[in-house]
Amino acid sequence: MVISRSILVLPLHSYIDDDLSIKISGCNPYVKIRIESKMLDQKENVFKAQCDVQADSEGKLSLSQTEVDRLFWSAEKENTRHGDYFYKSDASELEMDLVFEVDDQVQETVQVRRYFYTEDIKREEVKEQGVVGTLFESDAGDNQPAVLLLGGSDGEIQEHAAALLASKGYTVFALAYFGQEGVPKDLEKIPLEYFYDAVQWLKTRANKDKVSIIGYSRGAEIALLVASTYDDEFDAVVAGAPGAYVTSGLKNTMYAPIPSWTLDGEELPYLKFKYRPAQMFSMVGGMITRNPVSFLSIWENSLKSPEEIDPSRIQVEKIKAPVMLIAGGQDQVWPAERFATQIEERVNVPIRCLNYEEAGHFLAFPYALPGMPANVNMHVGAGMIMDFGGTKSANAAAAKASWKELLNFLRENAR
Numbered sequence: 398m399v400i401s402r403s404i405l406v407l408p409l410h411s412y413i414d415d416d417l418s419i420k421i422s423g424c425n426p427y428v429k430i431r432i433e434s435k436m437l438d439q440k441e442n443v444f445k446a447q448c449d450v451q452a453d454s455e456g457k458l459s460l461s462q463t464e465v466d467r468l469f470w471s472a473e474k475e476n477t478r479h480g481d482y483f484y485k486s487d488a489s490e491l492e493m494d495l496v497f498e499v500d501d502q503v504q505e506t507v508q509v510r511r512y513f514y515t516e517d518i519k520r521e522e523v524k525e526q527g528v529v530g531t532l533f534e535s536d537a538g539d540n541q542p543a544v545l546l547l548g549g550s551d552g553e554i555q556e557h558a559a560a561l562l563a564s565k566g567y568t569v570f571a572l573a574y575f576g577q578e579g580v581p582k583d584l585e586k587i588p589l590e591y592f593y594d595a596v597q598w599l600k601t602r603a604n605k606d607k608v609s610i611i612g613y614s615r616g617a618e619i620a621l622l623v624a625s626t627y628d629d630e631f632d633a634v635v636a637g638a639p640g641a642y643v644t645s646g647l648k649n650t651m652y653a654p655i656p657s658w659t660l661d662g663e664e665l666p667y668l669k670f671k672y673r674p675a676q677m678f679s680m681v682g683g684m685i686t687r688n689p690v691s692f693l694s695i696w697e698n699s700l701k702s703p704e705e706i707d708p709s710r711i712q713v714e715k716i717k718a719p720v721m722l723i724a725g726g727q728d729q730v731w732p733a734e735r736f737a738t739q740i741e742e743r744v745n746v747p748i749r750c751l752n753y754e755e756a757g758h759f760l761a762f763p764y765a766l767p768g769m770p771a772n773v774n775m776h777v778g779a780g781m782i783m784d785f786g787g788t789k790s791a792n793a794a795a796a797k798a799s800w801k802e803l804l805n806f807l808r809e810n811a812r
Contacts, residue, residue, distance in 0.1 A: 404497060406507045413491065413511045413561060413768040414800060417465050421497070424456035430504075432460075433496040434468040436770075439484045444472040444770050468495070470793030472770040479689055479782055480789075482775040486553040488513045488520065488533075488560040491769070511768055514560035523570070528595040529579040530572040531556050532602070533563035542632075542811035543568045543603035545596060546763060549614030549638075550584070550647055552576020558763030565804060567811070568603045570595065574619070576650070584615065584647035589660045592623045596630050607718075609633035609811045611803075613764055614730070615657075618644065618711070621740070622658065622665075625715040633810035634716060635803060637723045637761040641736035642668040643709045650777075668709040671699045689774050689784035691729035700732075713740050719747045721806045723799050725756035729786035733758070751802055753795035757786025762803055765796035 403422040408415065421430065433447045446468050452458045474481040485491075490512040497504045514520070514533060521532045531554055535541060544567050548555045552575050559571035572595050575584045599608050610631055612620025617636035622643065624634045645667050646655035656664040672695060700706065713720075722740060724733040734752055741750045751761075759765045759772040771789040776782050787795075 404505050404507060406495060406509060409508070410510045410512070412564065413513055413557075413766055415511075415768070416462055417509065419460040419465055419495070420458070421452065422457045424452040424458075426452065426454050426456050428452045428456065428499060430458070431498045432468060433498065434472060434493055435496065436472060436491055436493040438770075439487060442481065442484070443475045444483055445475060446470075446472040446770075466767075466793070466797075469493070469768050470771040470796075471789055477776075478687070479774045482772050483770040485557055485769065486548075486551075486555055488556040513557045514564045518560060518563050520556075520560070523598075524579050526594065526598050528572065528591070528598050529577060530554060530570055530595070531559065532568070532570050533560045534568040534603075535563065535566070540604065541566055541568045542807065543570070543599050543605045543608040544807070544811065545592075545599055545608055545610045546571045547574070547592075547610070547612035547616030547620055548763065549612075549616045550650055552584070552650065555613075555763040558766065561766065562762070567807070568599075570599045570602075575647075583649070583655075584657055585653075585655045586646070586659050586664065587619075587657065589623060589626055589658055589665075592619065593627050593630075596623075596627065600630075605812075607632040607812065609635070609718075609807060611635040611637070611762070613637040613761070614758065615640070615644070615647075618642075619658070621711045621713055621716070624718060625712050626660065628715050628717045631716075631718040632812050633721070633807060634718050635721045635723070635806065636740075637764070637799075638728060638730070638733045638758050639722050639724060639736050639740060640731060640733070641711060641713075641739045642706060643711060644668050645670070666708040668699060668706050670695055671701075687780060687782060689782045691784045691786070693729050693732065693786075696731050711740075714743045714745055716744055716746055719806075719810045720744055720749070721803065722748065722750045723761040723795075723803075724750070724752050725758060725760045725787055725792075725795065726752060726754035727756060727786040727791070728758045729784045730758040749802070749806060751799055753791065753799070755787060755791035756795035757788075757792055759785050760787060760792050760795035761799040762796075765792055767793075767797045767800055771796065
């Protein structure tokens with residue numbers, strides 16, 4: 398045996414966004430060691446990553462933080478050509494095995510447990526006064542700032558992210574608005590009044606005059622729309638991978654020519670997609686060859702006539718609370734960076750715009766968190782692999798940097 402038991406991984410139990418330390422001693426001088434990480438996502442798919450390191454002349458080594466981080470964000474699903482999405486929306490802890498090998502022989506396995514909240518945070522399922530979601534709040538209460546959290550087109554309640562944010566000193570209500578029990582199956586004709594009711598419920602529960610709102614992708618669309626419609630309700634607005642227009646609804650999580658939202662019983666106008674034959678052939682070709690497909694060209698064609706699509710533009714100039722935007726320059730779902738620039742030019746409030754040029758769609762809270770596998774592609778069914786953009790490295794770097802920026806923004810503005 399060339400490795401002693403002197404493998405030190407600290408801390409063994411920690412929050413998902415905490416840094417880990419890995420140190421090894423007692424090796425043969427200059428021995429090469431392979432460290433493999435292994436974890437399961439919510440669907441019990443196996444994800445793995447590895448890192449090759451070498452001991453020094455004294456048989457010691459200490460991994461850099463970059464090397465440690467890589468063991469988590471670079472993890473790929475086993476037996477897939479283009480990788481796949483790491484599914485995680487519940488708030489259960491993640492167990493990750495670190496396997497230390499020399500010459501293909503396992504020397505030791507260390508398990509680390511990464512959690513999103515601890516017992517001092519209460520989790521409560523909410524189905525009352527017409528709103529549905531999950532609340533995370535401190536046992537102490539202590540007049541903490543309140544946050545309404547809105548997920549995207551998957552329709553999932555992002556409990557893991559809500560729990561992690563609650564652990565930083567916030568009362569967080571992760572709201573369901575379609576695709577869950579108690580709310581519509583599809584994203585179709587969802588009343589804006591539903592979000593207003595959720596805000597009122599959260600204000601009463603947290604004993605606050607205003608709340609902050611965080612949305613991502615389609616959740617960012619509705620967050621900006623709600624904040625511009627009910628402009629006196631919020632003390633901070635955060636939009637990740639934002640859209641600048643009201644877009645069409647979803648049937649079975651796929652875009653369909655149906656309205657997404659209503660207000661006072663009236664359907665809100667939405668941007669209608671314009672497809673070119675070449676775009677359709679490209680998408681079908683991607684399905685046949687099982688190569689990742691980008692949706693970006695569809696948007697480029699659909700946005701060519703500004704006057705024609707202006708009725709569907711979100712009137713962000715009506716927002717009265719400070720705004721944070723987080724966008725990736727390589728987003729392949731929609732041109733989030735372009736939309737962020739457009740929003741930035743129109744708002745009349747303090748705004749912080751974070752653009753990560755090499756990152757894609759999954760680059761920030763609540764869909765990208767430090768310490769978790771980064772996502773680029775997703776197998777969406779019917780043989781289609783969707784390219785969400787960026788690289789695992791760029792998306793992970795953006796997730797880590799933007800998480801710190803988000804917490805600073807909330808500390809400055811959420812009351």
